[in-house]
Amino acid sequence: MNKKQKDALRRILISAAILICLQLISAQQFSTIDSWLFPGAGRWLRLALYLVNYYIIGWGTLKKAFKGIRNRQVFDENFLMAVATLGALALAIYENGDYAEAIAVMLFYQIGEWFESYAVGKSRRNISQLMDIRPDYANIEQDGKLIRVDPDEIEPGSIIVVQPGEKVPIDGTVTEGSSALNTSALTGESLPREVGVGDEIISGCINMSGVLKVRTTKKFEESTVSKILELVENAGERKSRQEDFISKFARVYTPAVCYSALALAILPPLVRLLFMGLEAMWGVWIYRALTFLVISCPCALVISIPLSFFAGIGGASRAAILIKGSNFLETLSKTDCVVFDKTGTLTQGVFEVEGIHHSIMEDKKLLEYAALAESASSHPISKSLIKANGQEPDRSRVKDIQEISGAGVMATVDGRQVAAGNDKLMKKLGVEYRDCHSVGTIIHMAIDGQYAGHILISDVVKAHAKAAISALKEAGVEKTVMLTGDIKAVAEHVASKLGIDRVYSQLLPGDKVQKMEELLKEEKKEGKLAFVGDGINDAPVLARADIGIAMGALGSDAAIEAADVVLMDDDPLKIAKAIKISRKCLGIVYENIVFAIGVKLICLVLGALGIANMWLAVFADVGVMVLAVLNAMRCLFVYKL
Secondary structure: HHHHHHHHHHHHHHHHHHHHHHHOOOHHHHHOOOOOOOHHHHHHHHHHHHHHHHHHHHHHHHHHHHHHOOOOOOHHHHHHHHHHHHHHEEEEEEEEOOOHHHHHHHHHHHHHHHHHHHHHHHHEEEHHHHHHOOOOOOOEOOEEEEEEHHHHOOOOOEEEEOOOEEEOOEEEEEEEEEEEEEEEHHOOOOOOEEEEOOOOOOOEEEEEEOOOOEEEEEOOHHOOOHOOOOHHHHHHOOOOHHHHHHHHHHHHHHHHHHHHHHHHHHHHHHHHHHOOOOOOHHHHHHHHHHHHHHHOOOOOHHHHHHHHHHHHHHHHOOOEEEEEHHHHHHHOOOEEEEEEEEEEEOOOOOOOOOEEEEOOOOHHHHHHHHHOOOOOOOHHHHHHHHHHHHHOOOHHHHEEEEEEEEOOEEEEOOEEEEEEOOOOHHHHHHHOOOOOOOOOOEEOOOOOOEEEEEEEEEEOOOOOOOHHHHHHOOOOEEEEEEEOOOOOHHHHHHHHOOOOOOEEEOOOHHHHHHHHHHHHHHHOOOOEEEEEEHHHHHHHHHOOOOOEEOOOOOOOOOHHHOEEEEEEOOOHHHHHHHHHHHHHHHHHHHHHHHHHHHHHHHOOOOOOOHOOOHHHHHHHHHHHHHHHHHHHHHHHHHOOO
8 A cells, every 4th residue: 555545544444433432422421511511512512523523534525626616627526525425414413413424424435435546556556567677777888897877878789788687778689698587577477588699688677697798779769668668658548438438427427416416405395385385394305415416426437437447457467468548458358350460470480490301311411411501691591490400500611602592502511512492493403302291491402413302491380379269269259360471381281270260371561451451341340350460561450450469579669559459478378368358347347337327326216205314325325336446456357367
């Protein structure tokens, strides 16, 4: 609890204790004081003690109500509670009645406010934990000494030093050292990530062990940590339809019930007096009007609905899912079709050697020849061959390297003619090659004009990709689609392996947008389409979809900017979790709306008929608000979804 919450709780406990003590002393016992002082002294002392208690518990609400009147924003819950409790006190003074009702109403109202404050604070803490990732400084080395500077001053290409226990201030590449990084604040992953020379690291991670020298690749304002914080800070500005409705509803509803209560206090007594020839009974009808005011207070709706969405966003952030606003949370709950990009989304975007077939020599030796021949190339496939070989190639063993565009490479390795490439290269050389039964990129090898076998390279499917598709179908998603620029055979192989319903291959970025338009036309009226991507070429499609989901850890800035939801750990399994969180949140919102309105309507009718008293009004207002707030807090608990 913060200081404000502690002060509020202290006032509540003091007021409750005083109220209990005063209730234990009857009005008759106070009357005995009259004989000691003067007639009526006991009554005035009793009133004074109750007023002191009212001041302790109600001063804050009265102050807010007065400010609202002064700022011409009269009709809010503070005004309703002030009028109702002060009116009840006035009636009690007039009738020498029960002052406890008015104080109890204010006491329980403050209890409800405290619960709301605690719930909001808990949700805010989940989100503000992300704020702890903001680095305060960056280390640069000058004259053999480390100097702390503002991260904003660091230009791309600068060398910074990250010591153990420090946050990585800016995205970059490790140039010296090795360490383990704590990425839990960004990804929710508890296991540390090992990094060394050449590895890319993102800002916001905590260096756990070794000293790292990092060459920055971005400005501070463009780094991962800055992007995340910007997303979090802007999340509350985007309202759902339910929030907009409740805000508009409260603006109309509150003045309406105030005027209704005024009419209830004045019209029935006048009708009784002027037209029915009966006693006006002003006290009875004013009491009913005040009860009506307390019952009608829209606190439960005004507080619990935004709180539900806020808690939902907070709960999602704990699961490393950043949702940019409650409107996107609402849209996400209606998703029945999820469209995926392939590379970097369902696959790792990293090519690896998966097999060596029909080799006329040891597999290791054939791989070494391929790595040496490809040593001068920066192509991802070349890099995968070098990586699979397990050591940096000795360039002195390689001569006469020739790159043949669209076919492969030729080189002299240890005095032998080595050719590595696709079937076009083999046909060009007149070498009879053998097709591969597996799907992927095939590197055919020829040594001294003789076919030596082929190497199978493919993009590695993410560990949770298949489970992610299954989880989506369990969550009620009716259709899964994959859009990719890859060749048909590879695309269909990945789709069948993962259980994706439909696949469209060999698409250019413009084709993806066109295909997205077609899929949107197929959607049901209430259904929504989500697109999941990570690359720059995915940005137009992310923006066009009903809900765009981007991979945040390794995804491009453009994709993250265009997306509505960001998965901080690049785990596709989190998509189903995000949908479940949104549906839980929306379910709780509708529960609170039905419960709050239903109870209030019943109690309003009972109050107008004189059946409900202030104690029932307390339940109808504060009791319903507390229950709605407690129900809204369930949005925070998302671990088991």
